[in-house]
């Protein structure tokens with residue numbers, strides 16, 4: 214397995230020769246981090262990304278970590294969710310439930326989906342309340358232990374799109390976003406909540422992301438207008454887990 218670590222000031226970049234190895238390494242890290250929190254008698258609060266990339270991770274965890282993680286101590290939220298019914302094929306919750314939650318022994322109350330029943334503002338408010346009533350605060354800021362993010366080819370992350378950069382600094386916990394092409398309504402965590410997380414991990418795979426990964430990590434012209442490039446941790450570092458295809462232009 215060829216892996217190179219590129220460290221710089223506030224981010225660690227891990228490159229893996231293929232996606233399977235990336236998922237295997239990330240899963241082990243997830244286990245170790247969640248065990249540490251369990252041993253400190255704290256709940257482990259995680260926000261998942263949606264889309265295609267995390268599917269392999271969910272499958273791998275379901276197949277290999279059924280009894281190796283204290284799932285009853287892990288609480289799952291989402292960095293963003295499409296405003297659809299939970300059983301809709303577009304639902305990020307639905308994907309995670311199908312591939313992971315339905316295969317492991319995790320209490321239903323540990324899963325905190327965005328409930329969209331037609332009114333996106335109601336969904337936004339309810340999700341905001343769900344986060345506030347579960348997460349701990351540090352310096353009056355809600356703190357996730359881990360936020361897993363993907364990156365779109367346009368540089369969006371969660372559902373903060375390049376034409377909605379104000380969400381990077383919004384004082385709300387979450388906002389109603391609109392996909393720039395489909396205009397689909399989405400609920401997204403805002404930049405400050407993401408940046409308060411103890412650990413932020415970008416999981417990015419495939420050649421289709423190589424251009425945007427290069428633009429962000431090499432700070433090419435215009436990178437500072439890309440939401441994913443504007444995610445700067447309050448403390449700790451941002452980690453990138455890339456497969457060789459996504460990293461090929463670095």
Ligand code: 6PG
Nearest residue numbers: 263264265266363364365370371
């Ligand atoms: C979503 C995501 C979104 C995703 C990126 C990458 O709901 O779609 O949360 O931010 O992470 O668009 O998506 P892929 O993994 O499908 O490339």
